[in-house]
Amino acid sequence: MENKTKYALVTGGSRGIGRAICVQLAKDFDYKILINYNKNIEAAEQSLKQVEEAGGSGELLQFNVTDADAVKKGLDQWQDNHKEAVIEVIINNAGITKDGLFMWMSREDWSDVIDTSLNGFFNVTNHLIQKLLVNRYGRIVNLVSVSGLKGTPGQTNYSAAKGAIIAATKALAQEVAKRNVTVNAVAPGFIKTDMTSELNEKELKKMIPSNRFGKPEEVAHLVSFLVSKNASYITGEVVNINGGIYS
Incomplete structure (x- = not known):
């Protein structure tokens, strides 16, 4: 395995927490960063630029995580073009919100959120996990949310999706632990990103003991630790990073 080029794949790596993770992994490891994005190529290129500015290298990989065929095709094509490469780290970060009261929620708003977070996790991880097991080493980190823990x-849709990934994280961790593959989840609270830009930060921070929103970089440092060799004995865990809002 030593002569193979090692990659870390970050889904939804074009913005927010995903971008911060790409940059942090580039700083902390020798991994080449595989930046997955869905539509926004300009944002993805910006992530790649920041990875390179941090002294790392990477590539863009376009697919929609909800489309199982596109995921398979994208990853297989990439592997064909990189015969000597191996994806050793999977960061399942892609996710969307479509908030609204459950009684008014459309089937589409339910399905889209479940599809992106939960089925996206399945489509990407299921396709890659065999190689991690054969290589007897791997790191899987799933980005979940305080919503998936406390609701x-x-x-309701986002909480359901993230709660399901938390349960999947715990089950999968037990299946693959013997092969030195760890599976953990990171559960952010309120983090300053595009996704939270509509929220009333001034009001909401009153309920956060730390009295502020978190930074994407703070989440990225935690993910980076879980990817590191120092975290080899941590698996099946959900680590909260929320300024004390919920534990």
């Missing part, structure tokens, strides 16, 4: 009103 958030107006986010």
